Amino acid sequence: MKKRHVAGAALALASVLVLPSPGTAQAPEVPRTAAGHPDLSGIWQALGNAHWDIEPHAARPALAMEPGPVVSVPAREVVAMGAVGSVPSGYGVVVGGEIPYRPEARAVRDENRALWLERDPEIRCYLPGVPRATYLPFPFQIFQSDARVLIAYEYAGAVRDVYLEDPGPPQVDSWMGQSVGRWDGDTFVVTVNGFNGQTWLDRAGNHHGPGMTVTERYAMVGPDHIMYEAEIDDPQTFTRPWSIRMPLYRNIDPNARLGQFKCVEFVEELMYGHLRRNPIRVREGGR
Amino acid sequence: MRISRAITCASAVLLMTAGAIEAQDPIPRTPDGRPDLQGNWSNATMTPIVRPNGVGLVLTAEQVTALEEGRQDFIAQDYEISDPDREAPPEGGEFTGNAIFDAATGGTGGYNQFFVDAGDVVAVFNGEPRSSLIVEPENGRPPPYSEEGRARLRARAERDGQFGAYDNPENRPLAERCIMSFGSNAGPPMLPNYFYNNNYTIVQTTDHIAIMTEMVHDVRIIRVGERRPLPDHIRPWMGDSWGHWEGDTLVIETTNIHPEQVLMGMSNASFRPSEAIKVTERLTRVDDDTINYEFTVVDPLVFDGPIRGEVPFERLDGLLYEYACHEGNYAMENVLRGARAEEARERERR
């Protein structure tokens, strides 16, 4: 996109704190771009425990359990983690409380839970998909100009180029989907589809299919807060569209920066250790 | 009235001048007046990083034509219709005579050329068709290793020598492990890999530049402003970058690059950076379709002198797509299983 300005005439700040215009008495004071949109640029992160389980849940000893003499106990693969491997409680981010699964899809979710160690793509450092990427316990950074929007996630270096012009339906499926964004007043609405169906929604086995469409809404409710909502529409998996909602918090630490979490090398022993010339541990049957 | 006419004349002159200034600015700018570097860009080219024998920096028109037509012929050959009644390929492999192709495929023939987009034009920088991306040292070749560089290289070879090439996933190249791209697309410096997906998306805000490399969806985040140094022991794969503007040129400085990184890959200038590495990049948008990219690599614990290069980044008329490498990496499993199978066959032979 071409922008032509007379040299020297337009050294205005691109990001300006403006008061809400008359007629929009509720609009908060937020930084804005030259075109007047709320400026979402910055480092953001979700609080809370949605990444463990997006539904309301009590704390539990571990994600992988096996029968014990009295009650279920952490599975042998994780028992050494102790309380570090325990699941904290969460008040849930699903609007309405419960995910409206089709019965066969709920059965798959329960199977995912039972086989968490084998199936959770996060364990293998696979790209997290949307919306899971938003509420992983890692920050992400939004780069927003009036021409482009890019979201870079610390986890696994995941990235989304949010197109401001719709290029048409994606012709191959992907982990992070194809994102197309537009402004609805002061809310940035992103439609995401073209998923390969292999991502999860959290560590609790909540899943979806390749036909899912996610509609995200990013609304700045203050200079350091975004109210984030994601509607999930996947008729093959759920009986109706449903939403999650949570605040996103700007990291205001002046030293904040995205760190590096290129976890591919962290999982090589897990995924390929048995193929070493001299494996260092014997694989347990079935895992 | 004379005064009003004078004012009208003056206004007209001002308007004309403003129009003239606007017309003279060849490059797009962001609202804060900086050159707009945003868009999708490609550094795909036939021009290698290191200069081959027998040519100077600037190629003649004849040389350019020969190269580009030769590349077209090579591509067109693969477009030809195959014999539907053909036999299976020969046992022992098939070698084309193209050294790069044969090295990459090991005689297996790889895959069809329609999967390849290596760049079929010579790099033209400031109007000059170039024989190499390296411009300094003047011969277009990397400088000799420093004494410390040679010592470290020997130590590394000794360390690596205790392993077979396929003993462990950690013994495989970074690209095969899907940690970084082959070649050095993300760098820095950002260089083509001579095979495909040599594409970048640049997004620019007032205080950040984000450069997304298609290979392997790596994002370089450059904060425009004061440097905030990372401690020595923190060395991200693409290092730590900070930028500032010098007139209409964005200058990016990078240190703290991961010691296992391979920079300037796909050339015999490739090297692993030391703790002293410093890469300086200069990006200047010269017109709608071109960013002039210049880089300087300084690493006294590797090389005896600096390496400077010039690479045209051309506007890409197309999208970048997700390159989720690790998620689809059957190749790693195939390579390791293959090595174990060969070892088993070898044991049986004895």
Next chain:
Amino acid sequence: MKKRSTIAVGTALALLVAAGPLVAHHAFGAEFDRDAPIQLRGQIVKLEWVNPHTWIHVEIEKDDGTSEVWMVEGGTPNVLLRRGLRRDCLTPGTEIIVDGYQAKDHSLTRANGKDITFTDGTKIFLGSSGTGAPYEREMMAARRAQGRC
């Protein structure tokens, strides 16, 4: 096709081959066994348009009448997407011929797709490289008439 002079070829190759060792993309020669050539003729049953390599699953009929599925490795789909790849370009059920070499682990029915064609010998994909060369335009028009990409 233009004839190339030997001088031009020499220069071309000299520039293509940067002197010295090459850090290859990955060792195809390590993955596939050049002493185990294969040729597969069968129907596509699955397409994995993934990176770093596309995998085309093709079902063949063995001599004993049973069927077997082979995975054939191609290149990056990203290049094809920029050359016009669409979901309907290549679909399960399509008959193809594959030349290649089997994976070194012979227990795997996997091979590289050195040459993948339709049963009439034309390549399975030929999206425009954007050079606009005349031979390309004619070829693309003919292919589109056949419902191919």
